[in-house]
Amino acid sequence: MTLHPGVLLAIGAGILVCLGLLFWPRRGLISLWKDLHLNTSRTRMEHVLKHLFNAENLHRKTTAKNLCIRVGMGLRKTQALLNRMESNGLIKQDDQGNISLTDEGNSYAIRIVRAHRLWERYLADETGLSGDEWHQKAERLEHTTSPEQVEALAAQLGNPLYDPHGTPIPTVDGVVGPPQGQPATSFAVGEVIVVTHVDKEQDHLYSQIQAEGIVPGMQLRILETSAQRIRFGSQDNEHVLAPVVAARIIAMPLPAEQIEVLSNETLSSLQQGETARVVRFAPTCRGIERRRLMDLGILPGTQVQVTLNGPFGDPKAFLVRQTAIALRKELSNLIFIERTEGAS
């Protein structure tokens, strides 16, 4: 049998394209099929429980209409799901159509929320996935993790208190602690805050914060708050943001005794031969990164000096405790410093 090479070429290319369509990560048919498979009635029910739990924490009322979008079903199907949940004793519906959790429903919801936040924490600390993927991945994993697995995960992570967004992780007994930080709009003029988290969910707001160069770990003084604008200041910089935008910045107040100089300089800005003292790590420097830095002896209080610039400017080598250690810009951006004079 003889085939023209052009035909063979076309067949080969065709097979490659087919394989690509099948196996392409996240968009291929196989992963789409897996997504579809995940959308069972139990997952939908668990999503409803989670939504109710969050809404009740914010003292918001929920009706069947609110839930339609959330579970991606029409009103009639949603109502049918809710009725089934009511007969299972998970929720209560009153005459106005307001839905609330029963005790049983509440503890079920807490279990799911705990699994979700623990998974987010795990993905943030122990994997290389980016921030926007933690939530999506945890959203799937929470439904397939047994309570025993959840507890094993918590033990492995050292029973963390907060998820990577600073939201408290409910304990096994269902205790929910205070959140780590509040919106930057909730502080008074003159207070000093440290940014713990920047909400990325609304792109146009996030890009404004990004343009101002505000990142987790920065210390800022509130200079002015009004309905029109909020003014922040650091040592040598001023940022002005609209309140809607500023509300996406989550921050904690800084105790008065911890306020030294509001230095927001990072290790990456240090030039050859210059010395500095490490003052803190950004909260986004977490998990394996943070542990590695500490293993290398880079901690708050440590003296560092730039000894060597890479041929392309990155990485840079730093002299830490008599040892030269090269770090990339991504990591040295997360280490806040205070310049010191002369040799260490």
Place this chain on the structure above:
Amino acid sequence: MNNRDSNAEDILAQAASLRWELGEKVHETLMESIFEEAAGIANDVVSHTGQKAKVWDRSLDWLFTSRLTGFPIMFALLAGVLWLTITGANVPSSWLAWVLLDTVHPLLKQGAAFIHMPWWLAGVLIDGMYMATAWVVSVMLPPMAIFFPLFTLCEDFGYLPRVAFNMDALFKKVGAHGKQALTMSMGYGCNAAGIVACRIIDSPRERLIAIITNNFAVCNGRWPTLFLISSIFIGGMVSSPLLGSLVSSGTVLAVMMLGVLFTFGVSWLLSNTMLRGEASIYSLELPPYRPPRFWRTMYTSLIDRTIYVLWRAIVFALPAGAVIWLLSNVTMGGETLAVHIIHWLNPFGVLIGLNGVILLAYIIAIPANEIVIPTVLMLTVLTTGTAGVGAGNGVMFELSEGDTAALLHAGGWTLLTAVNLLLFCLLHNPCSTTVFTIWKETRNLKWTTVAALLPLVMGLLTCFFVAQVWRLVAGGVTP
């Protein structure tokens, strides 16, 4: 009793509430104070000398890492090491070949005849197993014994971390670690050694990338194939011998560079698909320079390498030798097994621009790539029935370049076959030693399978597409 219980519960409840107050920084605060204390003690009792050494270190660092001098020094050193290995290995290699293949082998055969050993037993033991083992030792040992001590000297001196430092910006672009430049260079000596060296990469994702892509560095077992084929088919196209050798070295270099390109491409692909979720962290220690301990390094690496090569030859090449001999001597319906398999593989081989002999040789040579060329020659004689060449069925042999060329042309080889063999030599499954090492280093079936099959699939695809485009351009139709 009851009282005690409620007390315990109170304490637990209080502890739980205190946890929220303490926050998550307890461990870090503890660690900070331990470090502070230790640093204080060290400051009091340790005194530092050696200002002179520091100045020396600084100037060396400048020399090795500045944009102007860093890269020329690096490439000159790599080229020098490779050149020393290739030219330096020729002498001991031919000496070992003379002893093991030309002297001991006939002696063993005579001995076997003297004690009336059955011909098939002598065949399996001496022509098969002994021959393959001896071949692997004579090809592999000398380059290993030169390449790795040189490498160790550079490492002892403290130069290698600077290479990783220089190359990092480049490797970072594809999601890999600068130290991969080192594991890759070691791969030019031996992929299994390169993969063991990946331990120096302390970031999980980058380490896996380096392990999986190490096979794209052409190891010394594959060099003879590259040199021979490019000199016969590519260099042979040019009439002047001087220009010819220049062209053929250029071809070998091109294949190596293609390997570097594949390393970067596949690293990028892996870091963006399969390995996206793996944790990644970068740090690199730059130790002070130290004068290398020359004789000690030479002695230990020579002993280490010899033991390693012998172990590999015995564990992997010995059975391969038996398989080769049996395949070419056991007959079925009047033809040897090898011929049956070659006929069966041939249509597929021709489709991807190779042939059945090459495919069978690569299957047999999975344990050791060193024996690809002698196996190809032996199998070609077996299938073409060329008289007066070779040493009998299942006995590997070597020929002069001219005779090899004549034999391969008789076997139906074209320029396309040669080009695709060069590509396939770069892109095929790692040898069984390497696969075994990957398994030992990762202890993960998935990554071992990926590392073994990914280059093979890429090689088959590349050969297939090159063959079709070649034929399309040449205007031919597949036979």
